[in-house]
Amino acid sequence: MFGVDPQVRAGNSRVWELAATDLxxxxxxxxxxxxxxxxxxxxxxxxxxxxxxxxxxxDLRLRSIASLLRAxxxxxxxxxxxxxxxxxxxxxxxxxGYVDAEDSSGVRVEQGHVYVLSVVRPSVGxxxxxxxxxxxxxxSGAGPDRQFVDFxxxxxxxxxxxxxxxxG
Numbered sequence: 001m002f003g004v005d006p007q008v009r010a011g012n013s014r015v016w017e018l019a020a021t022d023l024x025x026x027x028x029x030x031x032x033x034x035x036x037x038x039x040x041x042x043x044x045x046x047x048x049x050x051x052x053x054x055x056x057x058x059d060l061r062l063r064s065i066a067s068l069l070r071a072x073x074x075x076x077x078x079x080x081x082x083x084x085x086x087x088x089x090x091x092x093x094x095x096x097g098y099v100d101a102e103d104s105s106g107v108r109v110e111q112g113h114v115y116v117l118s119v120v121r122p123s124v125g126x127x128x129x130x131x132x133x134x135x136x137x138x139x140s141g142a143g144p145d146r147q148f149v150d151f152x153x154x155x156x157x158x159x160x161x162x163x164x165x166x167x168g
Contacts, residue, residue: 007157008154010155014148016051017051018052023148029130035047049077058147062106062149064102086114091164093131094116109134117131121159132152132154
């Protein structure tokens with residue numbers, strides 16, 4: 001949007017795969033908060049993405065929380081893997097090409113890859129956009145169901161503004 005300074009919030013975090021039930025496996029971009037799925041920790045308006053994988057597998061996937069909800073979600077998240085590009089050079093989110101929010105396969109997590117997200121809240125209409133880069137994929141050493149992802153993110157707080165550069 002021309003003439004509008006982006007309102008971008010950035011940070012970093014770690015989430016664990018869903019099988020590690022005692023550790024946070026979901027993330028809310030707008031609050032920068034890690035969440036525990038299945039604990040009652042997530043309200044109907046919280047959480048954007050979570051980390052999962054087949055039992056005993058190292059194939060981790062990033063999925064929209066909406067792909068888990070049986071009731072109508074308060075918001076849906078489209079995901080797109082842009083590959084191993086420079087995180088800081090991505091100044092604007094693409095308009096299209098996102099994996100459907102209800103797709104239960106999500107996108108494969110790869111260290112060094114940059115992902116863009118389109119977060120649509122029906123009450124707002126226009127999507128918010130975010131980007132994240134996977135800095136590390138690791139394991140607690142207690143088996144493949146204890147994997148985690150360290151990432152950095154930037155989220156555009158203005159609906160409809162695809163700008164993701166903190167400096168505007």
